[in-house]
Amino acid sequence: MQIPYLSSLVFVPLIGMAVVMFLPKQSKWAIRWVSLVLSGIAMVISIWLTWDYYFNLAGSAAMAYVEGPFEWIPSLHIQYFLGADGISIPLLSLTGLLSFLSILASFNIENRVKEYFAFFLLLEVGMMGVFVALDFFLFYVFWEVMLVPMYFLIGIWGGPRKEYAAIKFFLYTLFGSIFMLVAILILYFTSEPHTLNMLTLIQTSPGLGHTLQMVCFIFFFIAFAIKVPVWPFHTWLPDAHVEAPTAVSVILAGVLLKMGTYGMLRISWPMFPDALRTLSFWIAVLGVIAIIYGALVSMAQKDLKKLVAYSSVSHMGFCMLALAAISSVQAIAGCMFQMVSHGLITGALFLLVGVLYDRAHTREIAAFGGLGAKLPVYSGIMVFFSMASLGLPGMSGFISEFMIFVGAFGAVNKVLVGLGVLGVVLGAAYMLRMVQRVFLGNFDESRWGGLFEINFREIVSVAPLMVLTLWIGVYPKWLSSMMSATLENLVTLMAR
């Protein structure tokens, strides 16, 4: 029998959660280490899968590591069906890595440790599940499973306005999911025989007819767009980010946002090609608005974390612009690159902002200045990731944005792409303004004399992200070759 890799990815964190639940709540260190070890196991599995996929399976567009379909609820044709391909494999390892690092970065949580780590592991279950599910019911279950722990993680361990942010996040996402549910039901009842199998539906759904395609496409789009978040559905994001504890922000930016674009690539893009062609121009418009708008709003921020949060809106706008270039493999690949790269870079930025906040207890940009002299290592790392974020060549952000531009330029309205390129200048502007006001200039010894350097655990939690950012930036081929077959197949599906 084949080893159920994907199931183990999903259920190892679940086991971890169960173990944590049975530990006494006073033994904080046991809880932390159990969580770290089990998320570590999940990470190792995900990296091993990436390795294996890269060397053995990347040439084919077929689903790999397929489990099932096993009958689950036969009367409703619900199946247990998992699989992974070039789109999900990189995201799985991103999830594994970021979950592990976030748990490591959460060791300083002292309040209600047991619940925190239990929720965190449950969150990982949901994220892994979304990226491997091939049955709509299963997908929907994982999609919702991830909401609950997120709600509590923000609502209990968050900042001053945590209740507001948590409820906003929860309701907003739920609002979107309902549209998705309706669309899933439409697909279920229009398919003959009724099925919830995504792969089958991808084959059959273009036969839906234009109107029904449009309805389903738009319903799915609302659900995914809220998650990405696409302008103008983005306002939950800054609130959630600012209030969430550091590690949760990392997961939020690093993985959760990608579930939206993943959903588009996996579901709505290949399933409704007619609707996609009709709407692709407007998707590009939304993308470009997000790029420029996010960058401008970032520039006006006074709070470090909020600045990074709005930069996410801008960066995810690049993904949308890429997704509008439906005929270009480069652009879609650029989108995948951007998803991974944004996960690494923004994840790291949130970790680093958290490091500073732990020491200074403020994130007010104006409160700092000249930290470069006092904290050279921390500043160096932060400047590194700022440069990565503004798309400096040699780092992953550049290669993804560049591939998006190259791909989209031939496939989307050229003026729109030109406007999108403007985002690169604005990106430099807000990042460098931030760097200047926080790290350069005069250092206030009387106020910040007590700040101490980034410690070993904190360096360990960002170092892998640095390595990967550089590695993808300098030699992107390993990532692109992993997904090229899948993406080429995807583009043919979208061209039907």
Place this chain on the structure above:
Amino acid sequence: MTEYAYIIALLPALSFVLIVFFLRFKEFLAAGFSIAMIVIGWILSIVVLAETLGRGGEAYEGFFHITSFASLNFEFGILVDPLTAMMLIVVTTVASCVQIYSIGYMKGDPRFSRFFAYLSLFCFSMLGLVLANNFFMIFIFWELVGLTSYLLIGFWFEKKVAADAGKKAFITTRIGDLGFIIGLLMIATYTGTFNYGEVFSRVAGGAIPAGALTVALVFLFGGAIGKSAQFPLHVWLPDAMEGPTPVSALIHAATMVVAGVYLVARAMPIFSGSAEASLVVATIGIITSLLAASIGLVQNDIKRVLAYSTVSQLGYMIMALGLYGHDTALGHHSPGYYAGTFHLMTHAFFKGLLFLGAGSVIHAVHTNDIQEMGGLAPKMKTTALTFMIASLSIAGIFPFAGFWSKDEIVAAASYHPVFLVLTLAVAFMTAFYMWRLCFLTFFGKPRDQHRFDHAHESPRVMTWPLVFLAVLSVVAGWVGLPWLSQGFASFVFHGEAYHPHANWLLMAISTVVAVAGIGLAWLIYYKKKISADRLAERFRPIYTLLYNKYYFDELYDLIIVRPVLAFATFMWSFDNWVIDGLVNGIAKLTILWSDLKLWFDTWIVDGAVNGAGWIVQQGSALLRFVQAGAVQFYALFLLVAMVLLALVKFEVVMVTVDWPVLSVIMLAGIALLVLVSRTAHRAGPAEATADTGSVGVEKEE
């Protein structure tokens, strides 16, 4: 060696990594290692040059793919042709001199090692830029040199001006890069490749329609405008002088800022396909050149004068290349390509020398203001002598290097009368402001005695590089003597080799112009026959305009920086109040709606239920008084009723039996009875009244 030329770029990368991770606190080792790497690179560059010469200028190309999608390859590779070989020499020579010089200049700086790390990173990026064999790769290194420039301008980041200048440099050049990216996108979209050779051959094959080609080239040139500080993006370079002086010499005079010129030269096969785009290039070049030279006439900061001089000279090179492209597109011969690249090389040496000399002076007197200097020549013999050699060279005096290259630029402009006149005007101004600088710095009486007393010649580690560069500032031009049959022009060329010939008339004119400029400076600042102050007073408006650099900074601040920031703030409010307001508004409306429903449910739906109960209870509470148990009342009621009924029955009272009337009468009767019985009760036992109080609807609190 040529096929391993990338090693030249990797050596400084190695020293960068080593210094950052291992030599942070070993200053001497860090500097030593960094210098060793660049000097080895210099030697290897000479080998590469020799091999290229040996191959007769044939290009070598080697590459590997880093990623590819749908036939578009992203690759890393090297292209070694005469232009590359020349650039390698220029970069490694100046970089070696600057790094050695920096040992003295940066001595005692708390971030000494870091300085060398940054310099190494810069050398790596610049050499990568030069070696690149495709547009994608040149763009990568293009941005990396921008990064190192940013880091080095803001090296003393505690100074706000330095940090500001770094940011300004990065963002301004990025605006140019916007054009670069769009140009690249157009080229890649039409030709399907980034590789120089393939792009050139496909464009030559007509892959891009003429109109689109012009647009693409103008966009591409945008990158050069930013990087080479051309009008209208020239504003960052003078501010970049806040960086340490060796940085100014290396990055902002000799190497990085010529990247734009290099880009145009490199892409000449396509620029020469569009006369319009090339004319734009040439026009921008001459405008920049004039603008910067005129500003340089009146500045008092020694480094800023040199910075404007750099901008002006870069404009020269750009103009020469643009004119070449224009003439070639129209089928004429032109020395422009050779002139531009030749001047690029000689300029790198003499301008690098000028900056290092200025650094030596600043090191001695601790000020940048030439009005506080004067008479330094006897105290700083080597510095003064080398500085003057460089000044002669840039002014274009025979037989210094600048003479030969500038002369070719004048020759290139000679086919276009307007350009020729303006070129000569720039030449005049150049000679004037350079010698104004020399006279004010090294001659006359010291204007600040205190500073003068403390002035001293710099240590040998700083003066030796000056001497070396001074030698080059003289002899480097001799490779391009017009009488040489195998000179520079037959090595670095585009299309067919250009055969220069000595144009005595032009040589004479440009020499006269240069001497006139020097002479005027001599009269004003050495002999003081003409008072500079009086001149400034006489032409007050022009002087003010020039002194304030045509108010470019103020203008940009007013029309770009402030509006963008204001717009950003506006967008934030918009996000906060409109978009998020909408979200919160919908949430509020939902809550309001549910409150309304709660009210309706409580008061209307539940109110109706409770109301029914209330009425029954109230009614019964009233009626119970009728049934109070007093038998005499019952008898009285019976009597009254019987009398009334009897009256009706026997038609004593005429009442039409009308039920509504009857029921009203009945009700009135009951009410009367209640009234009577209540009055009777009030007089009677008290507990009956107390009972009525507790009767009523049980409402929610």
